[in-house]
Structure formats: structure tokens, C-alpha cells
Amino acid sequence: PRVLLIRPDTTSVAPLATVLRDARLQVEIATPQMVAQDPASLNRFQLVIIDEASPSLLQDAQQQAIRNWVEAGGGLISVTGTNAVRSEPRILREIEPVIPPRAIPETPPMEIVLVIDRSGSMSGYQMHMARQAGIAAVQAMRADSRVGLVAFSGSPDTVIPPVDMNQSHYIIGMIGSLSSGGGTDIASALNAASSIMSNDPRFLHHIILLSDGVSSSGPAIMEAQNLAFRGITISTISLGSRNSLMSDIASIGRGRYHVAHDPSTLPRLFVREARYRQAPPHREGAFRPEMGETAAFLDGVDFSQDPHLMGYVLADARPEAQTLLRSSEGDPILAHWEVGEGRVATFTSATAGRWSNGWRTGQSFRRLWSQMSWEM
Numbered sequence: 001p002r003v004l005l006i007r008p009d010t011t012s013v014a015p016l017a018t019v020l021r022d023a024r025l026q027v028e029i030a031t032p033q034m035v036a037q038d039p040a041s042l043n044r045f046q047l048v049i050i051d052e053a054s055p056s057l058l059q060d061a062q063q064q065a066i067r068n069w070v071e072a073g074g075g076l077i078s079v080t081g082t083n084a085v086r087s088e089p090r091i092l093r094e095i096e097p098v099i100p101p102r103a104i105p106e107t108p109p110m111e112i113v114l115v116i117d118r119s120g121s122m123s124g125y126q127m128h129m130a131r132q133a134g135i136a137a138v139q140a141m142r143a144d145s146r147v148g149l150v151a152f153s154g155s156p157d158t159v160i161p162p163v164d165m166n167q168s169h170y171i172i173g174m175i176g177s178l179s180s181g182g183g184t185d186i187a188s189a190l191n192a193a194s195s196i197m198s199n200d201p202r203f204l205h206h207i208i209l210l211s212d213g214v215s216s217s218g219p220a221i222m223e224a225q226n227l228a229f230r231g232i233t234i235s236t237i238s239l240g241s242r243n244s245l246m247s248d249i250a251s252i253g254r255g256r257y258h259v260a261h262d263p264s265t266l267p268r269l270f271v272r273e274a275r276y277r278q279a280p281p282h283r284e285g286a287f288r289p290e291m292g293e294t295a296a297f298l299d300g301v302d303f304s305q306d307p308h309l310m311g312y313v314l315a316d317a318r319p320e321a322q323t324l325l326r327s328s329e330g331d332p333i334l335a336h337w338e339v340g341e342g343r344v345a346t347f348t349s350a351t352a353g354r355w356s357n358g359w360r361t362g363q364s365f366r367r368l369w370s371q372m373s374w375e376m
Contacts, residue, residue: 001046002026003373006035008053015360016051016079016351016369023370032057039068047376048074051351052081055092056143056165063091070095071340075376079347082355084281085315088144097321097335098346101281101314109144111162111203112137112274113193114171116178117211117239119153123180126239126263130210133266134175137208137274138168146203147171148196152189153182161196184213186245190223190234197232205232207253208273210266211246212239220245224252235273239263284311284355289325289333297371298324306362312349343376 003025005017010029017027028045032053036042048066055063055078070076078096085100087093114134122130138147148162149171158174186209193207207227227234234253236246239260250257255276258269286308291298317323317332324345325334336345350356351369359365 001374002028002044003047003049004035004042004045005029006032006048006050006053008032008057012352014051014352015356016049019366019369020373022366023374025373032062035062035066037061037065039065039072042066042069042074046075047373048076049373050076050078052079052083052353054083054143056089058089058092059166060089060091063089067091067095070342070344073341075342076344077347077372077376078344079349079351080313080315081350081353082282082311082313084142085313085346085348086142086144095339095344096346097318097337097344098315098332098348099318101316101331107277108202108204109142109146110206110274110276111146111148111198111200112141112206112208113148113150113162113197114138114175114270115150115152115189115193115207115209116175117153117184117189117213118151118157118178118180118182119184119213120181121184121212122239126212127178127180129263129266130239131175131178133210133270134178135172136267137270138172138175140271140274141165141168148193149174150189150192150196151178152185152192154185155188156192157182159192159196162198184211184215186211186215186249187219187223190220190227190249194223194227194230194232197227197230199230204277205230206255206273206276207232207234208270209234209236209246209249210239210270211236211243214243215245217245217248221248221252224249228252228254233276235276237266237269237273239266282311282313283327283329283331286310287312287327290328292323292326295322295324295336297375298368299371301364301368301371303362303364306364307358309349309355309359310357311355315346315348345372345376
């Protein structure tokens with residue numbers, strides 16, 4: 001049998017692919033962009049697994065192709081990873097056996113403008129990590145958010161108004177091409193960010209400002225006050241040592257102030273800010289899944305002697321679905337139901353990364369995924 005494994009990228013290690021191949025399944029790995037838009041093109045597969053790739057990365061036509069193929073008898077397993085279970089994208093969400101959790105209200109999407117210092121002092125490793133941080137922030141944003149870019153030195157050099165996430169590759173490309181040179185004018189950069197930030201009430205508006213330099217204080221403070229008056233929050237990151245101007249801007253902008261002594265910490269800080277003001281969609285901490293309703297493919301799966309999983313995404317099971325695995329609080333870890341002639345299961349934890357690093361070394365990981373994939 002052939003399995004289509006959809007992952008965020010094809011370069012990182014896919015532990016699930018190894019397990020399935022060891023179980024004598026033929027596995028083809030694809031990114032969301034590579035998935036066909038015609039249901040007939042999926043007929044050579046017996047199972048599709050969306051493995052920690054946000055379904056919102058799939059275009060509507062791709063989602064509809066997968067849905068039509070499932071309803072005609074295909075098997076679909078979605079692995080959330082750390083991606084929150086949300087109501088969108090509707091086409092695929094409607095056939096999943098889980099829904100967004102009632103306990104956590106869904107916050108409005110973000111409109112974020114990244115304001116990145118590319119002055120001469122940012123050359124070398126600092127500029128490299130600033131580019132990596134900007135790209136990581138874009139990739140961490142919710143699919144219904146928007147992102148724009150201001151790159152500045154002595155003046156704003158690159159100014160791109162916020163775009164929807166299905167156009168985020170353009171922003172990522174521009175960030176990846178940034179180079180260093182020139183002076184530092186934070187006031188003009190904030191003014192440029194203000195000029196491209198919308199007043200759309202559907203979004204929370206936020207600026208992430210990175211700089212390692214010294215700039216004129218008075219004009220920068222005035223621009224920060226103008227942004228705050230519009231309800232736009234500002235978080236700042238000083239690269240190197242503490243900077244009183246950057247701290248003041250964050251205070252005026254009701255955001256957070258970070259000092260990055262080591263450029264390698266920039267991606268982590270940018271990702272934190274890209275998720276600013278969003279309710280945590282997951283529980284983190286060691287746990288072992290507990291058995292719920294029975295299914296044949298769970299025969300012989302024993303979590304009691306294996307390392308713990310370290311987190312899961314919050315969700316509620318649909319009333320018609322089976323909760324096969326659950327947390328000690330009763331949250332669904334593995335839910336399953338039938339859709340038309342096909343079957344769909346959702347696993348709300350991970351198969352790669354820190355949530356599953358330990359669990360993957362145990363027998364239950366291999367047994368669960370090989371048996372479930374064969375049956376699905």
C-alpha cells in the first residue's frame with residue numbers, strides 16, 4: 001500500500017516515514033505545496049497522513065481534493081504537532097473528528113509588521129541570525145494572520161505592507177535577501193511601519209522591532225506614542241546590550257522588551273512575539289496516553305513501559321467520534337470516525353520534535369503507527 005506523508009518540508013527527518021517503511025508500506029513524502037488538486041491523482045494512495053503540517057498551508061482546491069478522496073473511501077490521519085486545532089480551514093476541519101476546544105476562546109488573528117535593523121553594525125553572523133529569526137516568526141504565525149516587513153538603516157529601505165499568509169513566501173524571500181549597511185534611524189522605521197499597518201478591526205496589530213544600534217530618542221518616542229494611540233502594540237529586541245530607548249518604546253507600546261546578548265537566541269524570541277497575545281493552544285508536561293474506546297489497531301499497544309509524551313494540543317472530540325486515546329484530563333489524544341466511505345483520525349500530539357523525542361524510542365510508537373496505518 002502507498003502512503004502520502006505530507007510534511008512542512010522534505011529536508012527534515014521524518015521518524016514516521018521510517019516506521020511505516022519498516023512496516024512494509026510504501027511512503028511518498030510531499031510538502032503541502034506539492035499536493036495535487038485533483039482527487040483522481042490521489043487514487044494511487046491508500047492513506048494520506050498530514051504529519052505536523054498545518055492544513056491551512058493547503059489551498060482550497062487541494063483540501064477539497066483530499067476531502068472528496070476520503071469520502072470516496074480513502075483513509076486520512078492528521079497529526080497536529082504543535083499546530084492549534086482551529087475552525088479554519090473549514091474544508092478539512094469539517095471532516096476531522098476533533099473541534100476547537102470550548103475552554104479556550106479563539107483570539108483574533110494578528111497583523112504583524114517585522115521591523116528589522118540592517119545597519120552596518122548588523123553585519124555577519126548578526127544579520128544571518130536576524131534573517132533566520134524573521135523567517136521563523138513568519139512560519140510560526142497563524143494561517144489567518146497577516147505579516148508585513150520594514151527593513152531599515154539610515155532610512156526605511158524595504159517596506160512591504162502586510163499580506164495574507166498564503167503570500168507569506170514573498171515576505172520570507174525578502175527577509176532572506178536582506179544585507180547590512182548604513183546607519184540607524186528607528187523613528188523613520190516606526191513611521192514606515194505605521195504607514196503600512198491597517199486599521200482593520202478584525203486583527204490585533206503588533207510590531208516586532210529589532211535593532212542593535214543607537215538612534216535619536218525624541219523622534220522615536222513620538223512615533224511609538226502615535227502607534228500606541230492607534231492601539232498598535234510594540235515589542236522590541238535589543239541585540240547586544242540593554243538599550244534604554246528600546247525599553248522605553250516597548251513600555252509605551254504595551255509590549256515586551258528583550259535583550260539578546262547572543263544572536264542565536266533571536267529566532268526563539270521572534271517566534272514568541274509572533275504568537276503574542278494568543279491563548280496557549282496546548283498542554284505541556286510529561287504524560288502517557290490512556291486507553292478510551294477500543295479499536296483493533298490498538299491491540300498490543302502498551303504505553304505503560306515507554307517514555308512519556310511531553311505535550312499535546314487542546315481539542316474536543318466530536319460527539320459522533322470515538323476517543324481512542326485520551327489524557328488524564330479526558331482530552332482527546334487520538335480520535336477517529338467515518339466520513340462517507342472513508343475514515344479519518346486525528347492525533348493531537350507529535351511524531352517528531354521535543355514532544356515525542358522520548359516516546360519514539362519505545363515500542364508503543366512503532367506499534368501504534370504501523371498497525372493504525374495498515375488498518376486505515
